Amino acid sequence: MWVGLVALLSAVVVTVAVAGYRRRTDGRFRRVAPTSPAGRSDLLRLSESDLGRPLGRDATVVQFSSEFCAPCRAAERIITDAVAGHDGVRYVDLDSAHRMDLVRRLNILRTPTVVITDRTGRVVTRTVGVPTKQSLHQSVQAALSAGVSR
Amino acid sequence: MTTPTHTAELGSQRAAGWIDPRGQRFAAGITTVVLAVALVLQNPWVLLFQALVFAVSVAAGPANGPYGLVFRTLIRPRLSPPLDLEDPRPPRFAQLVGLIFSVAGVIGFAGGIWLLGLIATGCAVVAALLNALIGYCLGCEAYLLGRRLLSSRR
Secondary structure, X not given: OHHHHHXXXXXXXXXHHHHHHHHHHOOOOEEOOOOOOOOOHHHHEOOHHHHXXXXXXXXXXXXXXXXXXXXXXXXXXXXXXXXXXXXXXXXXXXXXXXXXXXXXXXXXXXXXXXXXXXXXXXXXXXXXXXXXXXXXXXXXXXXXXXXXXX | OOOHHHHHHHXXXXXXXXXXXXXXXXXXXXXXXXXXXXXXXXXXXXXXXXXXXXXXXXXXXXXXXXXXXXXXXXXXXHOOOOOXXXXXXXXXXXXXXXXXXXHHHHHHHHHOOHHHHHHHHHHHHHHHHHHHHHOOOHHHHHHHXXXXXXXXXX
């Protein structure tokens, strides 16, 4: 029985660690390095043909969703609200299952993953989980200024 | 929260068969307790019971599974109406993942493959507890990873 108790205790410790980590990091955008580890900066640039529709004039918010994903809808609601005031910012919601090429290229492991590109399509920031309003707002602003400085 | 548009949205969600997310959290809580007992006692029968519950929930939909029925008849009448409903497909898929893990655990404990039983049941406890505590659906995340694995083999 003590083996089972140790196993249960380990499971609880793992759960608390995972929950704590995600609470801290989920929904907060982080800057994406201008080049991927392999040095292929073109991998981190999304084009009109990648998205199946034009990029936003100033920035594009791209959400990767999937069929079995409850938080994707919450993310959709928050992003739709946040981009409503910017007509230069376009919001694109993609079904990951149909875009496995992009999922692999951007190394997306879970949904929702949200990336924000500047006006050239370069991925500037990304996050997993439902974006927090504040972090989303800051990241859109960052993408707008990243586009201006280029 | 109860604006007219919100009420209309709730109505259309209900019409589409969406379910009360609190029922899922409740079911995840009971699931966690049952799985924890199975893990501590390393008992295949307790685990088999939970596997059957998973199987019924997959077949009938999570709101109509055994724990879902307990929630609807005993708990929900005492609560205020839900502020939001949830698409039943993600939790249903997660119940399927739970079923696979618990069947693996049953095979482990019943067949004397203790390590398999401990690991499979332990993983199921982590997933159920995460769901009960903060509403995360690990089984749902397995869907995308599974798709990635399958499509990379082609």
